[in-house]
Amino acid sequence: MTAGQASRDPDRLLDRAGVSGNPDRDQHFLVDERVLDRLPTHLPADADRSHVLEIGGGTGALTDRLLATSDRVTVVERDPDLAAFLRDEFAAAIADDRLTVIEGDALEVDLPDATASISNLPYGVSSEITFRLLPLGIPTVLMFQREFAERMAAEPDTAEYGRLSVSAQHYAEVEVVETVPPTAFSPPPAVDSAIVRTTPRDPDYKVEDEEFFLRFVKAVFTQRRKTLRNAVRNTVHISGIEDPDAVVDAAGEALMSKRAGELAPDEFAALASLAAEGDGRSDG
Incomplete structure (x- = not known):
């Protein structure tokens, strides 16, 4: 796919994949086209988009947008059936060496040398995945539960500020850039969500260990x-x-x-x- 082509409809992708999402397996597919279209725009303006990593490709609604705005995309998808669907649905992009689909757990597979990551993360393991991504020193745009997102970006001496805030901000500037309602997903989760942008930075302090x-x-x-x-x-x-x-x-x-x-x-x-x-x- 090249920039400028019409994006794939997320509901039709679900139909073609034959899936409907399963909250018990932490599967909530992002189907709001406006949110999907905005996600890639939240990267810093000067970000290197030559190789974008997506964790949890699902049926490819976000993958489709990333291919339209990036040179290369690597998707990590743990569900074997969805990984197979992505390979079939995006066969042309794979043949053009613009898309790589890695089947496996994002906490276990070797992550590629990507220049950025844009992902709708599985909420159950969002913290563990985030702290695999942040040490890579690349900008990220990640979807979280809203409460988690607000704790990541919290300032000292607030109720939300804690270990997560200090640890995340050690690696990057953290901003909540958009809140997302449950209706943007299929099936809707029980909580609001939020999109967080992290921009790598060298802290203004030194840590030896x-x-x-x-x-x-x-x-x-x-x-x-x-x-x-x-x-x-x-x-x-x-x-x-x-x-x-x-x-x-x-x-x-x-x-x-x-x-x-x-x-x-x-x-x-x-x-x-x-x-x-x-x-x-x-x-x-």
């Missing part, structure tokens, strides 16, 4: 209602810190009196670096 940083953030947010003093001391089984009292003493009273939800990502980075450098923790 990224694995420990993310583990430390996870640890203290398990006790987000407690002061950092208590959270650091109570979560050594997660963080791996060997001498939490030394970290508390070194960080100082002003910082340790705060709660996790009050710290910006750069403050987490400083505290994690202090912990990593100063207490002789184990890496296990």
Whole structure:
């Protein structure tokens, strides 16, 4: 398919594929043509569209739009029947070497060297897939449950701000660019959805040990209602810190009196670096 041709009708794709969606298998097909048409436009204007990765191709309604706006597309689809349908429906694009269909679980297969990702993610594994994509350092446009999307983009000292916010914003600028009602899907999910754009960035802080940083953030947010003093001391089984009292003493009273939800990502980075450098923790 080339840019400018009419897009495939999502309802007719469902009919041709002989599927209707199954909430028990986390299958909610995006069928609103206006939303489908807008999804590729949410990439940053200067994004490299030469090779776009789509997770969860379904019946190809979004794949069709991506082929119209990108040079090459790779689709990962775990359902064998849908993967076979995509290969048949888009045989011409495959023959032209513009489309590759990978049958398999997006959490297990080798992901290609894509330049961007635009995907309507399976909500049940959206977090795990997101944190496979973000470290790749490519811009993404991803569909999530609205609550998840708002937590990804949340600012410090808000109810939504948490481990997800800090971890996602460590890799990228995160923006909720559009909310999407249940009626845009077949079958409609029980929740509103939202489209999130992530734009890779180098954080304005330095993390020597990224694995420990993310583990430390996870640890203290398990006790987000407690002061950092208590959270650091109570979560050594997660963080791996060997001498939490030394970290508390070194960080100082002003910082340790705060709660996790009050710290910006750069403050987490400083505290994690202090912990990593100063207490002789184990890496296990």
